[in-house]
Amino acid sequence: MARWLVISDNHGDRAILETLKHQFHADAVFHCGDSELAVDDPWFTGVAAVRGNMDSDDRFPLVLTPEVNGCRVLLAHGHRDAVNWDLTKLALHAQSVGAQAAFYGHTHELAVEMVAGCLFLNPGSISQPRGEFRQLGGTCAVVTVTPDQWQVQYYTRDAHPVTKLHFTFDRQ
Structure with missing residues (x-):
């Protein structure tokens, strides 16, 4: 099991990145772009991060495809993949x-779904959220x-779980 x-x-809000990294002690950290920080910022040490349209x-690479805990992950901001329209x-x-999982941002709206055996996840914007949530x-x-x-499991800026935003999907 991995977390x-x-x-x-986060659009320049470096403090929230520090807080979350400290709070969660994750096995892997992915940043989907629009950090508006420099690639050599110490926060990115050990973090898979890509460039967004505001970076x-x-x-920063536009796309990464790391193998993490035996899973191939596609990491992209999403602006070049037209995620504002659909996920095609x-x-x-x-x-x-x-890829078994695809992580993206750009829309500032959280989203998660399984499509053809691949987990598609947008964590939403940690600093400038839009949409229903x-x-x-x-x-x-x-x-x-x-x-x-x-x-x-989705979490708020202050690391509280959003109870109604917990999802489980079978891996194929």
Whole structure:
């Protein structure tokens, strides 16, 4: 079993990144872009992070496909995969790299679903949320990976679980 922390769209709010990394002690940390920080910021040590449309440091890769705890992950901000419209392009991208999970941001709206055996997850914006759950004040996600399941729990900025935002999906 492994615990992964997924964060996106903090837009310069470095303090929240420090807080969450300290609170969750995750086995892996993923940042889906729009940090607006420099790639060599010490916070990114040991973190899989990509460049978003608001990131000026082009040393961040646009896409990463790490193998973590035996799972191939597609990590992208989403702006180049047209996630504002639907997940078709991102799903094709995930399929082309053999991803079992695809993490993305950009929309500032949390979302999670299984499509064709792949977990698609947007943690929402930790600093500038939009959509149905904006009143939460920002969200991130913790994914617990077991041999048989993906367990997704969304948390608020102050690391409180959002009870109604807990999801379990079977791994194929």
